[in-house]
Amino acid sequence: MKKSHILAVVIIGIAISIIVSTSGNTSQYVDFGEAFALAESGSSAKVHVVGQLKKDSEGNIQGMKYRPEMDPNFFEFVLVDNKNRETIVQYGQPKPQDIERSEQVVIVGSARGDIFVADKILLKCPSKYEENEVKAGY
């Protein structure tokens, strides 16, 4: 066996282990039902859940709690997933400033007890390009 062959085998080996490691580390897009089922089965894997903030009929946001004077690192809100299941989400960082205006919220974390603990919140805000509003100026 030539040395270059050994080298080739090593390289291929590393490439395969990259692929295997990636599939072991990927997360999943799930709904709350699946997230809680996963947690109950003992998995602590972090998942992505896509949803929207809970709003009443007038569009006011419901169930959002942030009291920075008590604890600036605790934010709680209610997320409704794509199957309309509501869950309380807790987040150990200050409230993302523009969360109220988001159209869609992606949370990354895991279910614990009857709440979902998020490590990361990704907001999809209405893009400035889509805003069909022209300032008339004064």
Added chain:
Amino acid sequence: MFRSIIGDVGHFLVLTAFLSAVIATIAFFRSTVLEKSASLDNEDKLKSWRSFARVFFYIHAVAVMGVVTSLYVIISNHYYEYHYAWSHSSQTLPFYYMISAFWEGQEGSFLLWMFWHVLLGVVLIKVNKTWETPVMTIFCAVQAFLASMVIGAVIPLIDLKIGSSPFVLLREQMADLPVFVSNPDFIPEDGSGLNPLLQNIWMVIHPPVLFLGFAATLVPFAYCMAGLWQKRYKEWIRPALPWALFAAITLGAGILMGGYWAYETLNFGGYWNWDPVENAVYVPWLILIGSIHGMISFKNSGSALKLSVILVCTTFILILYSTFLTRSGILGDASVHSFTDLGLSGQLLIYLLFFVFISIFMIAWRWKALPVTEKETTVYSREFWVFAGISVLCLAAFQVIYTTSIPVFNAIIKAFGGESNIAPPADQEIYYSNWQIWFAIGIAILSGIGQFFWWKKMNPAKLWDAIAIPLILTLVVSSAIIFFAELSQLSYILLTTAAVFSVLCNGSILYNVFRNNYKLAGGAFAHIGVGLMLIGILFSSGYSKVISLNNSGMLYSKEFSDQMNQENVLLWRNEAMRMDDYELIYKGPRLEVRGMSGFFPKNAFVETMDADIVLAKKDIYNKDKKLFSKGDTVNIYGENIYFEVEYRKDNGQVFTLFPRAQINPQMGLLASPDIKRYFGKDLYTHVSSIPVADDDKKWSEDQDYHLQVGDTVVWNDYITVFKGVDLEKDLPGLTFNEKEFAVKSKLAILKTDEDIVAEPMFVVKDEMIGQIPEVFEDLGLKITLVNVNTETGEFHFKVNTTQKDYIILKAIEKPLINVLWIGTLVLMLGIGMAVYRRYTEFAKMRDKGLE
């Protein structure tokens, strides 16, 4: 009507650019074929085809310049009837940000890319003798694809949209707006403005440099294709190499400027986030570096030709792939960047696949003919070490691009009717870093040892001679670092040692090479730069320390409390707070005045209807110099609010940071850090949250007080004494006649550290009574003087209270980040020297008539 036809001119020039690129492609192709079968009787034919092709390329060049100029004129003159100007510019945008407004939209960035290709194409025609026709064939084909992205035409019947035009009118783009029904000629008076995050000097330079890098990768690719096509398998390397190095500088500088911008402007706390957008340019850069090593290795020993061909093609294709990823909207949920999907994904895919196909076809066609060396590589040959280095670079690139492509895999599975819900790893930073750190260790070791093999024929004894001193020094230096910095993680220890080793080895090489011929020192410089960068990255990221830890929070939830770091602290205005070695005081919000340096207290001004204009409440001085008189109109940057935070270190050092928040009507609040730079570390501070805007504040119910001069009351826990009243005939923004006046009351609010005077007043004007309350955001107190009872001498005050003013702040220490920036400069210097050297080599050969 210049203003109304400039869009049509632009549109016409886009079509001209597209058609001339297509014609030039065909003509250059034809000339290349004629050149191959060169004989006396088709000499004239070749000449006429070639000049025909050149003419069309120059037409194309002029058209592209014309398109760029038209769009720039539209943006910089604020022609808001054009959608592009309206959505990217605004009235108050400083002129230098017009460049950012130009490329902010996808159409503009395509134009920027084409602009660089045109310049490079002109340079290539000038500097080449024999390579012109095949190289320009590839160039013009790429330009035709790019021009098609900005055509903006819909093919009738099949309803197929080709490209997106930057010259679309607002009324065409948003035809359903009611205002256009009532008034078709409506032109908005102001644009919606440039994304405030992009209003940064680095964002003026970063994209043009990055796109120059993108454009420069086309040159080695075009030479490579030309070489395969014309069976000049070895010769293409010489002219391609300086360009590949040039691409490495520009692309590398572009990436790092983006990182530096993110560090200064965004609040994720660093310069690199492993976001798909970053990965998409990092990967081609790694492969580009690999291809440069392959090409240099081939020039010296004739090995690695096939590898170089593959890597050069892969670099270019990865650039196209990254364009596809970032512009097709496929990344969707995976990235925090918001992309606009212009509906060009199909077109982008065709562009990508076209060149994938061409590359594979050309390589396969000529594969057998590509010369190879039969020498078996030994561990003591330099080829072995270069090859090992290239392998590590490629594996590092593969790891990143494979993971970044997960959304693409999902899309492919769905396209075939499957179901896939794979998401990228939840902790991207940890996931990527855990792999990349090992590749970095490999690169550091190989770039250290490899350099010795490069400069000398090695055998075990010689290797030991060369390596002994750097190795011993490495052990001393890295042990010292490990000991003093208290490194404990194995991978960190190894990376530190490897990076120190690389710097020292290359330092000793540099010393020897520089003495003989400094022109050859580029490689040593570049590798030293990489070693320094790795040290800087390791310490600034691996040992970044959040110092704003907060232990005072309430325990809300059991599941929650034990595993979250409390990384943000709340600072009440004007109250000292302990944080690590510092005592912090938040002093209040500040404004930035246009054309003036420094910051001004927000409460020294009265707001107006226009967010960019305020009135001075009183005379404002800087030391003894009067800057504004009471009532002056002051132009400010209305979007920016700065928060003055004073840091008092235990050793007596005092400094002030001004982290910024931008309040943008479309995007909400955007925080940017302020950084205190020391030589050995940066102290990085940003606000994470601020209270709601003043007008959204919830004030308590009115509390009424009827006071006489001298009375004392307690308001929101502050003892307040009513001192007296004055008559005012002069107030900012108001003019009084004889019958009109204002009554100003004076109240002393007693605080522990200082007393504050409140001056609420009521105004009699236009036969009406109005009140001007005094608001103290820091005290959460609003005092209004409602009326005066002239008979009893009683003054009627109304008091409302609210939450006291505060900010929530996060502060991080980043050690040795300057080593990263220094390393970057050294790397750029090294590659720059290599560009010069390799270009001189090419020019010499060309002038001898050999190229």
